[in-house]
Amino acid sequence: GENVEQHPSTLSVQEGDSAVIKCTYSDSASNYFPWYKQELGKRPQLIIDIRSNVGEKKDQRIAVTLNKTAKHFSLHITETQPEDSAVYFCAAQKTGNQFYFGTGTSLTVIP
Amino acid sequence: EAQVTQNPRYLITVTGKKLTVTCSQNMNHEYMSWYRQDPGLGLRQIYYSMNVEVTDKGDVPEGYKVSRKEKRNFPLILESPSPNQTSLYFCASSLWGQGRRGYTFGSGTRLTVV
Numbered sequence: 167g168e169n170v171e172q173h174p175s176t177l178s179v180q181e182g183d184s185a186v187i188k189c190t191y192s193d194s195a196s197n198y199f200p201w202y203k204q205e206l207g208k209r210p211q212l213i214i215d216i217r218s219n220v221g222e223k224k225d226q227r228i229a230v231t232l233n234k235t236a237k238h239f240s241l242h243i244t245e246t247q248p249e250d251s252a253v254y255f256c257a258a259q260k261t262g263n264q265f266y267f268g269t270g271t272s273l274t275v276i277p
Numbered sequence: 278e279a280q281v282t283q284n285p286r287y288l289i290t291v292t293g294k295k296l297t298v299t300c301s302q303n304m305n306h307e308y309m310s311w312y313r314q315d316p317g318l319g320l321r322q323i324y325y326s327m328n329v330e331v332t333d334k335g336d337v338p339e340g341y342k343v344s345r346k347e348k349r350n351f352p353l354i355l356e357s358p359s360p361n362q363t364s365l366y367f368c369a370s371s372l373w374g375q376g377r378r379g380y381t382f383g384s385g386t387r388l389t390v391v
Binding site for chain 1: 310317318319320322325335367371373378379380382383384385
């Protein structure tokens, strides 16, 4: 099956700086890569996703990049704010199969 | 409002007493799944279902049962709960196939088995 690795497990940044979280996957047939944000005590929520026919996708301060050759994808958060503090999960999926999650990154934005 | 509804939100029970956590979605999603979340271990899949009457084991199915008699409902059953099943549980659903957009998660059930 698929194996998704996520790094780093914890990340602290100063408010206004950028944060980058990286994930690698093992199955070259995976073609859909969502990112989830989980605030303390709440459910994970989808914040951005990318399909394998696209190299980059942006939504305001967040962006995701995908390198299919290297089998890795990254979440970029610019101009971080305290409300960005949360646990972020990446996932990978191929058509007709289940989602495989990374182990999460706890992001702390220091005011 | 499109949502996944889980009940109960909190549950404390004793070892061996059968319990059911309900999950219902109103989005006509084919795919439903149960996860448990433990500190440092991320989200681990317990069972999933790709459609009515189709269920399969995830990574940590031992001690759990599920059923999918209707498209909208996917209950999680613990026949004889044990303390190592103390965890935060999430139900999730999604479309299947090319139009999928990732999961919608329920609010979670925090289960404590004493």
